[in-house]
Amino acid sequence: MIFTCQPGFTDLLAGELSTHGFSPVEQGAGWVRTEGGPKTELPDLCFPQMALFDPVEIAADSVNALAAKITEQFLASAKTERFEGEWPFLFEEAAEMDGLGRRVKGVEKMVQENLKKRMSRVARLAVADKPRGVAQLRGLYVFFVDFKRAYVSREAFFGGQRRMADDEQAPSRSYLKIEEAYIVLGREPGFEETVADLGAAPGGWSYSASKRGAKIVAVDNGPLKGGAYNNYKIEHRMEDAFTFRPAPDQVFDWMFCDLVEEPHHVMENLIQPWLERGWCRRFVIILKFGRVDPLALLRDVRSPDSVFSRCATNIRVRHLYHDREEFTIVGELK
Ligand SMILES: C[S@@+](CC[C@H](N)C(=O)[O-])C[C@H]1O[C@@H](n2cnc3c(N)ncnc32)[C@H](O)[C@@H]1O
Structure with a gap:
């Protein structure tokens, strides 16, 4: 091949x-x-x-x-x-x-x-x-x-990767990654669907979801910019993504996570509670592999006892056209 x-x-x-x-x-x-x-x-x-x-x-x-x-x-x-x-x-x-x-x-x-x-x-x-x-x-x-x-x-x-068109109001080039991730998953946020965007600033992903009419909680201590700034669809919470929790009985339609953090720390302390407790229906997550062995990280993500294998279905792990030293995981909760 x-x-x-x-x-x-x-x-x-x-x-x-x-x-x-x-x-x-x-x-x-x-x-x-x-x-x-x-x-x-x-x-x-x-x-x-x-x-x-x-x-x-x-x-x-x-x-x-x-x-x-x-x-x-x-x-x-x-x-x-x-x-x-x-x-x-x-x-x-x-x-x-x-x-x-x-x-x-x-x-x-x-x-x-x-x-x-x-x-x-x-x-x-x-x-x-x-x-x-x-x-x-x-x-x-x-x-x-x-x-x-x-x-x-x-x-x-x-694999579904493709070059995406930019938007002049998008506050970051991360915008291109989430647009591409929807294509890999075969779904995108719908009108009035809810999104928790963890590590949201400057707001490329939140802006992308807002364009589709979704309602977004953007969690980040940093400022939102461009089309995400003062956007009535986006509620900015200056909180720590690791301790942010949905309201009791709230299930977000989507969880986005794009943190520049050690990937195992993100998996254990953020993704695990979100997926195990069913706080979202679908997810788009980027794990950065700049400081770890990418192939070992891939093995960890795919291992039968990983949080993804245990809790999710339709999982696709992709190095996107717009990804750098990172890969993107999309999927749905079982
Ligand atoms: C790569 S950027 C996200 C870009 C974003 N997806 C976009 O489309 O513009 C990573 C963000 O994660 C945020 N971040 C890192 N650790 C965080 C934490 N513990 N809680 C909340 N935000 C955090 C940083 O402030 C930074 O804005």
Whole structure:
């Protein structure tokens, strides 16, 4: 398989894959190629943004020759296939190679033209974008590892990560992470739903929920800014997130937690009481791994006796497109 990730996190991706039985055989900036591993369903993985199944290697010197080989590979594999609706047509490349993006665009355009000539109806249904959300779909996926070599695959899994659009009123770039987290979970706060935002300042997450009409309690000693400041949907409480408690019998629809604190301290002293006592229905939590071993932390989060495994369902742990030295956990209470 080929797995892609945020460039700069390739070693962590390879490490995570190894712990799940995949053997990394080649890697570059933002990608790892593996052999072996689970044959049936993929486990829930944190670092991969895209996973390509059964990639076939294509090598050629020119844009023309690469496009011709990719077209032939696709046509041969699609001979007996029916294309009833839109299907993904995605060309991507390894990061940090000057000029590779331009070349890949050239090959992509030429493959599109080839397909229009050979299967015009099927070509018209091709969509050159990732699906929104977590999905596994058949399509045409081409990943260039350098100028002369690419891998072609017909089936891909998407972890749900994607680049989000900014909002000029958002007080922090954290805003992008919560917007992306909704896509990974497949849900977002609804009108009048309640949110406890723990470690809220300057208010990117609170602002994002307020845009959807939710009612937010933003807990942080720091000030709210931008679109979160003086927002009638947001009640700012200058309190400690570790001692903040819902009112008796109150259950928040959502708990957000984005604290720059040691992750085990956050798990034991904040997440554990919230999930064990059922103070919320859904959650989005960021754990910072800058000062701990990220793979060991992932193991702790996923262990069968962790608070997440015991109390939650639909758990997804992701290194988001907008995450840095941290990962995001979304889920719902059992
Ligand atoms: C990364 S920022 C949160 C950014 C926020 N999610 C946003 O969208 O703007 C972390 C915040 O956690 C707050 N914080 C850290 N420890 C806290 C605690 N014990 N109680 C409340 N807030 C805390 C800090 O004051 C800081 O504002």
